[in-house]
Amino acid sequence: MLTTRPRGTSDILPGQVEKWQYLEQVIRRLCREYGYSEIRTPIFEHTELFERGVGETTDIVEKEMYTFRDRGDRSITLRPEGTAPAVRAYLESRLFAGPQPVKLYYIGPMFRYDRPQAGRYRQFHQFGVEVFGSHDPAVDAEVVAMAMDLYSRLGLSDLELHINSVGCPRCRPVLREKLQDFFRSRLDKLCPNCRDRLGRNPLRILDCKEKSCIQASEDAPTSLDYLCPECTSHFQAVLKYLEELGVAYTVDRRLVRGLDYYTHTAFEIMAPGIGAQNSIGGGGRYNGLVEACGGPAIPGIGYALGLERILLTMEQQGISFPRPPGLDxxxxxxxxxxxxxxxxxxxxxxxxxxxxxxxxxxxxxxxxxxxxxxxxxxxxxxxxxxxxxxxxxxxxxxxxxxxxxxxxxxxxxxxxxxxxxxx
RNA sequence: GUGGAUGUAGCUCAGUUGGUUAGAGCACCAGGUUGUGGCCCUGGGGGUCGUGGGUUCGAGUCCCAUCUUCCACCCCA
Missing domain, CATH: 3.40.50.800 (Anticodon-binding domain)
Known part of the structure; x- marks a missing residue:
């Protein structure tokens, strides 16, 4: 025990750490060129921040958080993701009072009490960006393009970019109802998990990997069928901009970000060949989040990329790293x-x-x-x-x-x- | 949280139907005559056989538990 690291953690040793430094260097340069400033937030926060900011019904909050009481009997949680802390800092330091939009990036360790497997660890690292204060679909496109730019700068190829629109508080309730109507008639075909989801979060059923659920949801309505005019035009604009930027994408109507404050654009990048945990990045717009955290109604969008998975993909694709300089x-x-x-x-x-x-x-x-x-x-x-x-x-x-x-x-x-x- | 596999020197592995002081290659350290690397040769250090129980006259080999890692599920990065 004394000489064994906790489960799901790793030491990044000499020989390996140079790869991390290189990756971080490419990331920081990218961020500078895209006009993002770094933000460093604490590695732990008050538990409520994640409960409210990530969502009470998410797996992260329900079963994956490292939560403990400190000596002052406060409930503290090791951060499982970077968006909620960034929102908190944005509000606490009143960054919304300065010039907008505010473009932030972070890079550092995150913690989730999962069962480890290839590409999934209890302490892992994310690089992410958040943009506060703009509704412009051009920001959605830029953020997606920026993530893809990083991958290409690293030499990665054969990645899949999936994109979707999950609507907004105006059109989502309609979709919700349509989905509930649709699945109520085929309840017997859904997995137990999805039966449970029907009441709470029917959108997630579209995302289920269970064979029966995939079959059952084949002709199910998707968000794109019931988007309100504003959401439709926003989504169309994002896609048009992506085309203009030369970013190849696949519209994936099953792609869902399950949280209530997620709006409009949702996207995810997959890397084939690194195992079951093949999502190397994902993000989306969250126009409701800042308000949900007690701030003004300010729109936001961001993404998070998994550093371990990026390195895994680079190794899998045989990408060579620059040789670190040694002694002169x-x-x-x-x-x-x-x-x-x-x-x-x-x-x-x-x-x-x-x-x-x-x-x-x-x-x-x-x-x-x-x-x-x-x-x-x-x-x-x-x-x-x-x-x-x-x-x-x-x-x-x-x-x-x-x-x-x-x-x-x-x-x-x-x-x-x-x-x-x-x- | 569920299911399956795994665990012998720093690394990759061998270890015969349970039977003496557990081996190899690589790595590490030191030598191969006077102050000089990469090849070669010689020697050396290093293992509570993941851990804890149990069966047995005897366990690295069999049984149980536990931990780790890996694979899949759930879900995500």
Whole structure:
């Protein structure tokens, strides 16, 4: 137990963490180019925020939250998603009083008490964006295009973008009723889960993966059949913009975001080949959420992408990551007399902005060379008492094996010169 | 939360019908004569056989429980 991490968590170790850093770097650049500012919210919040903000009837709230009482007897929950905290911060800091729209992004760990499997963990990471303050369907399109842009920047291909409109508070009740009418007559064909859903959230039946339910809902009315004129024109505009942006999509009338405050656009991106948990991102418009959280009636839209699943897909598609830079130079000492001088020299090189390191295990020169070879350092500077006397070091190019004496005062510049040539 | 599989050195695995000090390859460390890596050779360290019970004269091998990971379901990222 002492040496075992909690279930569904993972250590991101050297060798792997560079991939994360690369991914994060691409994300941050993307966000800057799209005009988004980062927001960092707490990793835990008051439980009510998620109960209200995510929805009491969702699986997340009903069975997946990490909730506990703190020492002040407050109910605290490790954040299971990023939208509700962003809304909370937007309201708490009155960002709606500043210039609109407010475009935010976040990146960090989320927590859900699920049963782990490939691509699903109890602590996982999401990158997400939220835009507050605009109804413009162009924002819907931009947000979708931005997500797709990230995937393509990472080199991912063969992704499926599904998009739908789930209506608004005006047309959804109509659809709800139509769906309830439709399914009431074929209750016997629905799975127990969906029978339960009929009363609470009939839209979700369309989303059920149970064979019988898929069959039963084949001719069921979908949101697109009962959209109000405003919703229809909004959705048509989003699709038109996507076409203009060259983003390929599939209208999926079964795609549902089950929460009450979700409105209009809903979308999801799937990656084939990474297992059953193949959704690598999803989002939609939530024009009712800010108000539901006690704020003014301000529209919003956003998405969240799963970082583990993106990395999984990249690996599955054989995408190579840029090689992280290692040391510029390794300083090897040829005899113990040079130790003190080596320490000072390495420190000087670092001050000059070079990545430099040396041996700390009292190894023989041979062993130090071997070690440097394993680290794949391009240059090794060798310092012995002979060199020390003459104020030079032997600088060895590890790729070619050629070696040259460099005066100590020129060493930094010489290394920089050679590294520049390689880079 | 439900069902199925898995678990032997850091990694990939072997381990005969239960029977002596549990092995290999790779990795790690050290040597292969005087201050020099990548190949090769030699040697070394490292395993409470996931954990806890049980059966047995004897268990890595059989039984039970538990944990982990994996796969699927539910659902999502």
């Amino acid at each position: 130079v390794f300083l090897a000492t040829a005899d113990p007399a040079a130790q003190g001088q080596a320490m000072v020299l390495v420190q000087e090189l670092r001050r000059e902005g070079l990545a430099a390191d040396r041996d700390y295990l009292g190894r023989s020169l041979k062993a130090q060379m071997k070690y440097a070879g394993k680290l794949e350092v391009g240059l090794v500077a060798i310092l012995g008492s002979d060199e020390l006397k003459r104020g030079v070091v032997a600088l060895r190019d590890m790729a070619t094996g050629s070696q040259e004496e460099i005066p100590l005062d020129r060493l930094g510049d010489e290394i920089k010169r050679r590294c520049a040539g390689i880079k």
